[in-house]
Amino acid sequence: MGKRKMAAFVAVPAAVALLATGCGGGGSTAGADNSDGAVSIYGTEPQHPLTPGNTNEQGGIRVIDELYAGLVGFDPDNAKPYNLMAESITSSDAKVYDIKIKKGWKFHDGTEVKSHNFVDAWNYAALATNAQINADFFSQIQGFDEVHPDSKDAKPTAQTMSGLKVVGDYEFQVTLKAPFSVFPVKVGYEGFDPLPDVFFKDPKKFEQNPIGNGPMKFVSYTPNQDIKLTRFDGYQGQDAVHFKDLDIKTYSDLNTAYSDLQGGQLDFLDLMPPAALVGDKYKADLQGRALNTTLIDIDTIAVPYYVPGYNNPDLRKAISLSIDRDGIIKQVLNNAYTTANSYFASSLDGNVPNSCEFCKYDPEAAKAAFTKSGFTGKLTIASNSDGGHKEALTAVCNSITKVLGVSCDFVPQTSLGQFRSMITSHQATGMVRSDWSADYPSIENFLNPLYKTGASSNDSTYSNPAVDKLLEQADSTADKDGAIKLYQQAEALIAKDLPSIPLWSEKGTGGYSSKLSAAKLSWKRQPDLSSFRLAS
Amino acid sequence: MGRYVLRRLLQLIPVFFGTTFIIYALVWAIPVDPFAGKCGQRPCPPEYVAKMRADFNLDDNLLVQYIKYLGKLFTGNFGQTFSGVDVSTLIANAYPITIRLAIIALIIEAVIGIIAGVLTGLRKNGFLDNLVLISTLFLISLPVFVTGFVLKLLFNVSVPNSAPFFDLIVPGFVLGSLSMAYVARLTRTSIAENRRADFVRTAIAKGLPGKRVVGVHLLRNSVIPVVTFLGTDLGALMGGAIVTEGVFNIHGIGGLVFINIQQQQGVVVTGVVTLLVLVYLVMSLVVDLLYAVLDPRIRYE
Amino acid sequence: MSDPTAASSGPALDQGAETRLDDSRKQDKPRSLGSDAWRELRRKPAFTISLAIILLVVLIALFPGLFSHVDPNAADINHARQGPSGQAWFGYDVQGSDMFSRVIYGARASLLVGVLSTIGTVVIGALVGIIAGYYGRWADSVLSRFADIFAGLPFVLGAIVILMTFNAPGSNPGEVRIITQVVLSIAVLSWPVAMRIMRAATLVAKQQDYVKAARGLGAGPMRIIFRHLMPNTVAPVMVYATIALGANIGAEATLAYLGIGLHAPVVSWGVMISDARDYFTVAPHMVLFPAAFVSVTVLAFVMLGDAVRDALDPKSR
Secondary structure, X not given: OHHHHHHXXXXXHHHHHHHHHHOOOOOOOOOOOOOOOEEEEEEOOOOOOOOHHHOOOHHHHHHHXXXXXXXXXXXXXXXXXXXXXXXXXXXXXXXXXXXXXXXXXXXXXXXXXXXXXXXXXXXXXXXXXXXXXXXXXXXXXXXHHHHOOOOOOOOOOOOXXXXXXXXXXXXXXXXXXXXXXXXXXXXOOHHHOOOOHHHHHOHHHHHHOOOOOOOEEEEEEEOOOEEEEEEOOOOOOOOOOOOXXXXXXXXXXXXXXXXXXXXXXXXXXXXXXXXXXXXXXXHHHHOOOEEEOOOXXXXXXXXXXXXXXXXXXXXXXXXXXXOOHHHHHHHOOOOOEXXXXXXXXXXXXXXXXXOXXXXXXXXXXXXXXXXXXXXXXXXXXXXXXXXXXXXXXXXXXXXXXXXXXXXXXXXXXXXXXXXXXXXXXXXXXXXXXXXXXXXXXXXXHHXXXXXXXXXXXXXXXXXXXXXXXXHHHHHXXXXXXXXXXXXXXXXXXXXXXXXXXXXXXXXXXXXXXXXXXXXXXXXXXXXXXXXXXXXO | OHHHHHHHHHHHHHHHHHHHHHHHHHHHHOOOOOOOOOOOOOOOOHHHHHHHHHHOOOOOOHHHHHHHHHHHHHOOOOOEOOOXXXXXXXXXXXXXXXXXXXXXXXXXXXXXXXXXXXXXXXXXXXXHHHHHHHHHHHHHHOOHHHHHHHHHHHOOOOOOOOOOOHHHHHHHHHHHHHHHHHHHHHHHHHHHHHOOOHHHHHHHHOOOOHHHHHHHHHHXXXXXXXXXXXXXXXXXXXXXXXXXXXXXXXXXXXHHHHHHHHOOOHHHHHHHHHHHXXXXXXXXXXXXXXXXXXXXOOOOO | OOOHHHOOOHHHHHHHHHHHHHHHHOOOOOOOHHHHHHHHHHOOHHHHHHHHHHHHHHHHHHOHHHOOOOOOOOOXXXXXXXXXXXXXXXXXXOOOOEHHHHHHHHHHHHHHHHHHHHHHHHHHHHHHHHHHHHHOHHHHHHHHHHHHHHHHOOHHHHHHXXXXXXXXXXXXXXXXXXXXXXXXXXXHHHHHHHHHHHHHHHHHHOOOHHHHHHHHOOOOHHHHHXXXXXXXXXXXXXXXXXXXXXXXXXXXXXXXXXXXXXXXXOOOHHHHHHHOXXXXXXXXXXXXXXXXXXXXXXXXXXXXXXXXXXXXXXXXX
């Protein structure tokens, strides 16, 4: 069964070769055309050292994606996984995976990438004493509990996970605690990238000058200004780049970045300022150099069950039915979003359109449900104010007030930290913004972390034993289609309970300067540098 | 005078301790765990939070934390950010740019402000006076993000990372525009007040040329409040240029302090702001010494 | 002071007696500073105009319902960002709320924050400054260095700490409470400039002959400070204050932007300007109208301050 899945992972070098000859001036192999140009892209300041196990936000991931190459990559157009460093990932039971890696790949320091580089990197990231931010991504591997005990005070009883076994220089075996069919997609997450031997000698020193196996190597990092990378000519992957130097520039004002993009001082921007979105102004401004993609994410508002009066299905129904999603997307979000009518990002395999019955605008039904709920009091929606969420959520409140006649206020929080700690400590006094971006493109990633009882990001403290059971069944179903069916059934139950109210998914809009003739934006809102072509 | 300067320099020591402690305590007092938002919508692994808290001494009480910080500082170590960047690097990158920007802003606001102030002060309530009043008010009531952005587009300004002097003129003008109004108004009031003072009448009666009367006698005696304001303003221009820096993408300390306050990086904020306060102290000493030069009757001993 | 039985200080008695004598001689021409100033002021158009504007703004702040009967928070998303029209004189904001109504209802919070925080700044700054300047030496050193520290504190940091300590996360404090806190934050964090200006003026003024004379006549420090120094040093601080009023309305916007200041349902000009930030290139009316109101209000205060100061200054006649 696991073998059948492999069909999807077969690499498509032919397509890449086509692309490579399609543009540029008759270069022979990847990286040859317009080879010595420089490109600058928008970036934000990394929040953590630049190692795969310790990076989890956009600014850092942007660099990690280029410095390192994992087992699996994702097609920039449709987010389909393909084998990057992996020769094959096979399993007969979705529990024991046999992973073979390609030969001859090198780290930027010249050492060859071998299977122990993966195993060592994973063990390092999982070990509690290393305190890595991505440790939990390894929790399904057998032996994780020994290296990373649940209790904060307990010491690890092992240094390595028993589920990881080096079979040969280019082959290793992963045994999971329980079957998990999405694992071959999950290893595409940056946290699963390999690390060279030199890292383990002195991680602190390594962080100052990271060495990976990716298409670009590290040149310099000036805090709050820029990160410079340059092409790694020994790179073997299909996502090699077709220019030489990359300058990731830090901006604090998006309008400024946009005007620099128009002025040619910046070559790629993965986010449009609101003013540029109004009336699709950016499309006119950029004259065919505007980009649209489909991000894999969903924005919802969670309705915490512990808030007095909120554990009321009719109230949640009334709220959901009273939100004019289409109107808000058109007028406030400037069509940069699409209406969410399910709990999954719409582009994912397995998404069923309109699976959320109450995710539509129906004022009459909303009023009826509200009367039935008997709710009296005020509604609030809280969010951190530093991420540009205020306008859309204020509009949501206005829509609710207009239909239900109940008072609704947007309550700003100073920082994401303040906002998240309010949620994790269950101190919310109203509804809260609860957005989710996929770590890896699978519907599983939209259910397990969010709606399983006690899950890490279950903001509304939702708990339904039937959902938990279906999710466990789906996880351990090795057959991909069978698993998808079970995930869908779980979603159908969630959609009836409405623990959080789906609002919309972000489309993803970007643009590039006239210096480039082609560029793509990925589903993670990252530039797909392999698709960049310099204009001749 | 020498003794006075020495005494003022000695006062730097208690102020240094006071400032570092107050700033450290303020960042410490923000009632949020700085690592709560580090993992987006997920909670961070508790081991990660525990290790970071231990690395940055956040579990000690305030005084112990502060003493540990000072201990490092006296060995020349400004500490590191949460992502492992040396604070000394941040300071070395941002300060030269910020000092250039602030000095340009100060020069622009001083020159334009004083000229406008003198002209309007000499002819109070005339056409020019009202024009200056209304245009300065227009300038200050428009938010900086508007004036900054419009001027950036108008002059097609793009400041490179190194931020050379010449490229900072337009940003400097934007930064100094609010203070320009203060300078113009303060100068105008002083000039208008002193215009009828005895020493001016005497100077005119002596037959001195008008330029000399205004430039030497009138201005010198009117400029004390202006100098005071300019002295205090330098610090504000350095630390408060958040929006201007953002609009022109200048990597100065305004934005640096702002981001690190939001991220609750006490070590960064304390290091950067303490230097800022030292600039303040030096400026206020310079201003006090200038008083004695401008008005010899002022004595400090 | 004009009560002869309570007078322990000779000069005051003499002065009072003299004034009364004077008055009785020329009854048609009152000579007190206050009434003199008033006569002077009434003749000035700048004074009349600025006073009228301020009274109008105060009236708007007190009774916004008189000027607009549209709910400032009512929003029709279909009108979002539409420009001025006969239906909505100032156009609509991002949420499709009527900008005219919001500007009218925003006057109260803006005026309260602007005026109260400016008064706070000036009162603290002027008192500390005059004491530091007059006493000099140790008092000056301590107070000045104290001001240096405060001047160096980033406004954002101080405000975050003050406002977050007073309000629990997720709480939704009422209008009066949050305005008080915002005023307090601004006053506590921005007094050093007023203090420096006052101190400088005091340093100059205390060398003047009339101060020496007063001291020579045995006047106490309090009397010298409040009767002799204050009237002669207050001008530059007043100039600073009138402009700071506008800056403080802006500072309130900064706090709102950070999520610690005023927020819905309270409306203020600062919040409106900060809301317009993302859209000012495509919908400039969103920033221009509230900015114009700030501008006109500040202009009125500047003109009023000027006129009053001129009228009170005997030298300027």
